[in-house]
Amino acid sequence: MNRKVWLIGTCMAISVLQGCSTDKGDGNTPGETAAEKPKEPFTMTIYAAGVKAEEFDDRFRGALQKKFPHITFEYKTNGKGQEIADLVTAGTIPDIIRTDVPNLRNNYIDLDLAEDLNPYVKKHQYDLNRFNKVFIDEIVDAGRTGALYGLPVPPYFPHVLYYNKDLFNRFGVPYPKDGMSFDEIYELAKKMSRADGNNIYRGFSAASNSILRDNLFSQPILDPLTDQLANPDRWKAIFSNYKRFYDIPNNPIESTTANETNAFAKGNVAMQVNLHSVYLIIPQEIDWDIVSHPTMEGAPKLTAQRGPAYWSIAKTSKHKDEAFEVITAMLTDEIQMEDSKKGIPATVVNKEIKDALGKGHPLYSTKNMRAISYYDPIPYTPKRKANLPDVPGSKQQALLFQAFLDFAQNKADANTALRKLDEQLKAEVEKEKVK
Known part of the structure; x- marks a missing residue:
């Protein structure tokens, strides 16, 4: 009896610190937090027509690899046999697609790719007010259903x-x-x-x-x-x-x-x-x-x-929540500040970011960049x-x-x-x- 009491007491004491468990840390037991469970690796494909791979790598890849080490990012752009319609026909649809208003219908909605981002905005408590309201309103109006089909990516x-x-x-x-x-x-x-x-x-x-x-x-x-x-x-x-x-x-x-x-x-x-x-x-x-x-x-x-282009999610993606997190990671103030210094107009309303336009660029820093914001x-x-x-x-x-x-x-x-x-x-x- 004394030995049994001693074992119970010891187990209770240890449980205060680490939980009384004999599991090997597989993340499936109540004592282990979700943060301790390794994330399953997978590949996410990002598609942006008209944007060279070198630009994507320079602006986004480093930040994405740092924030999402479990994701392998495959990047695609358009070319012969690589238009978005070609990828849909081939069944190799990207997770994230760079859309724009003039082609929103023919290159996104009509291809049955459209995914409303409003639920993700709500779920992740994402602040849309950080963007120029004109850009958000236009993509909603262009979609004609009240859905939010993308978040605005520089440049405009x-x-x-x-x-x-x-x-x-x-x-x-x-x-x-x-x-x-x-x-x-x-x-x-x-x-x-x-x-x-x-x-x-x-x-x-x-x-x-x-x-x-x-x-x-x-x-x-x-x-x-x-x-x-x-x-x-x-x-x-x-x-x-x-x-x-x-x-x-x-x-x-x-x-x-x-x-x-x-x-x-x-x-x-x-x-x-x-x-x-x-x-x-x-x-x-x-x-x-x-x-x-x-x-x-x-x-x-x-x-x-x-107006700008937009990062959109394909409804066929198997990683929609992660795709939304990746999109928001590509639109942070930090990345938009670096864009602005390079002469790329930001889509956010942050005045400090807008005022930095071209200041880190060898050519634009010598030009009258105030002309861009002379009028609203x-x-x-x-x-x-x-x-x-x-x-x-x-x-x-x-x-x-x-x-x-x-x-x-x-x-x-x-x-x-x-x-x-x-x-x-x-x-x-x-x-x-x-x-």
Whole structure:
């Protein structure tokens, strides 16, 4: 009896410290905490179209491997046979997909990949208020169901006016300044568009697709409520604002949006409205700087912008909770601060992060980066009513640019170009109705 009492007492004393158990720490007994149980290793696939593996590794891989040592991260980007639709057909669907608003439907929702992140936000008590509200609201509206189909990943792309300092110096014309209007830029463009010997110098250019899509009125292409072109009179004013620049002698528009967007890099264009983007390549020999996006008569004094991409979860993933944790790990203040220093605009509202834009970059640290935040950003364009058939944004944009190009090249007047655009949009809507 005394020995039995002694054993019970000893066991109780030991249990205070470590639990009276003879298990080998397999994590299945009540005395062992969940933290002591080793996490099962697995592979998670992340897919981002248009983002090279080197960029992903530089921005994210180190932090992810440190935080999730039990996960092997496989990264994929697009290419021949590697578009997201190809992966769906092959049954090799990634866990995390980088989506965007123009292609949200055709490259995510229509492929039956959409996963609402709202339950994960609630479960993990994740604070959405740390992001620019515009970015959250737009992805919800674009999804048209009230679901949150992604979290915004830098960069977003604010518009600015680039200018070639060498050309302004050559012709003795003062540089453009922050806060100028398109009317003022037009006067500068007339002075800078000229023939000099055998060389033609253009005064103005623009990334034509983005200036129309991200216009200062937040004007949609397809009407949100009816099956037609939204507000043709407004589009006529937008078209006319830009066409006058291409009517200046020695300043014709290029024949494709790619050529027009890349015109500034040739060195013979004095000014160009374009996105601030770390992906925009300007040759080192061009001495350039930026000022704020010009304002337009009748439009709010705001900065045009292209919204960000989003990290989304595929509904087919077997690791959805972990995927959400990985996504939030790629969007921390620490990573966004490093992005900002490199010149990548952050998607969070943290002022310290925004103020650091470009300060750690050898080139951007010498530029007028204040121009990017000189005005507040424009609201996103209204989305289609949920019960109406929609046309993919990328298709709408292609039709819009072609209409503008016909007008800018004097192949059609504004009314004719816009009437044709209206007919094309209606035809695309009819196609959607029978899908």
